Amino acid sequence: MHTCSSITFLQKYPSKNSAEIQVFIDAVNANTAGIAGNYMNQIIQQYNLQLAQGKVNLPVSPEVVFLYNPGLISSWFFVPGVMGLVLTLIGTLVSAVTVVREKDTGTLEQLLMTPAANWQILLSKIVPLAFLLIGDVFLAIILATVVFNIPFRGSFLLFFALSSMYLFVGISLGIMLATVSSSQQQVVLTSFFINLPMVQTSGAIAPIESMPPLFQFLSLFNPLCHYVAIVRGILLKGVGLDVLWMNALALVAFAVVLLTISINKFRNQLS
Structure with a gap:
């Protein structure tokens, strides 16, 4: 939306x-x-x-x-978009580097020799990253409200739930990048081909309405676009799930699809 x-x-x-x-x-x-x-x-x-x-x-x-923005303060428009941008970059890069580091150091074979199952190895990679990124969400919202005086007019529980869902999107993208890369340098370079198009078509920096019709259509397949709309809707407008249900449903679909693909690729790599 x-x-x-x-x-x-x-x-x-x-x-x-x-x-x-x-x-x-x-x-x-x-x-x-x-x-x-x-x-x-x-x-x-x-x-x-x-x-x-x-x-x-x-x-x-x-x-x-x-x-919603009587003073036409530009930071009220940019900061929610930057929050989604930062979570995307941190989520993809940190998760990708964490997984691919096992290849660089040669400890992936040692993990396979342990009695831990494949799902346990994967869970040990996802859970710490999820807690780390949740802390980033709290830090971002504190800076937005305290430093930039951005109002928080919506439900905090809804914001926290949808932000947690988006974190799994970023983690799944990072794991997917790690499965197709052989080194940390390759992961960083490959991430630019995914993160930059996501940022440009997300509406975080430039309004989607000012983009050509083709890019407006492609933005519908960008999970960051839906998350930015959710953050702005909850913080500035104070709307709930009755208005943001399409964006929330899109985030759930992206999280399920991308996480399923990345888990299967990671399991195949362990096998």
């Missing part, structure tokens, strides 16, 4: 020859909200000139209200 500017008109008629128009603009994306507000002012000014016809008092007086 992409975040875009929305305008609602509420017309009132206090007298026969006057009208009041109140404009509500979704200001989660401060840049788009500013452009929409300028367009609205131009439309009303042109309408005023058509109706005034030489009169001194203009018949329409606009009042623009920016929802």
Whole structure:
């Protein structure tokens, strides 16, 4: 679900020859909200000139209200996107380097000689990383609210649950990279071919609505795009699962599919 500017008109008629128009603009994306507000002012000014016809008092007086980001603070738009970006980079790189290090040091064969089962070896890689990344989520939300004064208007439990789900997406991508790489340097270089396209089409830096239609369509298959929409929706809008259910369902689907593929590839490598 992409975040875009929305305008609602509420017309009132206090007298026969006057009208009041109140404009509500979704200001989660401060840049788009500013452009929409300028367009609205131009439309009303042109309408005023058509109706005034030489009169001194203009018949329409606009009042623009920016929802969710009244001050049009750019950090309120960028920081939630950067939170998803950081979790993606840390999740993929740390998990990939942790797994591929066994190949570099030659301890993968030693693990196979132990009585531990394949699922136990894999679980020992995933669980510590999950706890580490959960700590990063808490640190990121503390910095966002304390340093950048970003409001937290939604449910913390929902934010924590969906963030935990996204962590498994990043971990599964890292394990998948580790299974196709033979060294840590190769993992880092290969990750650029996955992380950079994810960042560019996620809406974390640039609004998705300003991208070409092809990239807007490809962003639907980007788990980071859905997570950024979730973070902005919970922090800035205070919406719940009734609004974000499509993004949450997409995250669950990505986590299940990617984790299944990465586990199977890792098991085949151990075998």
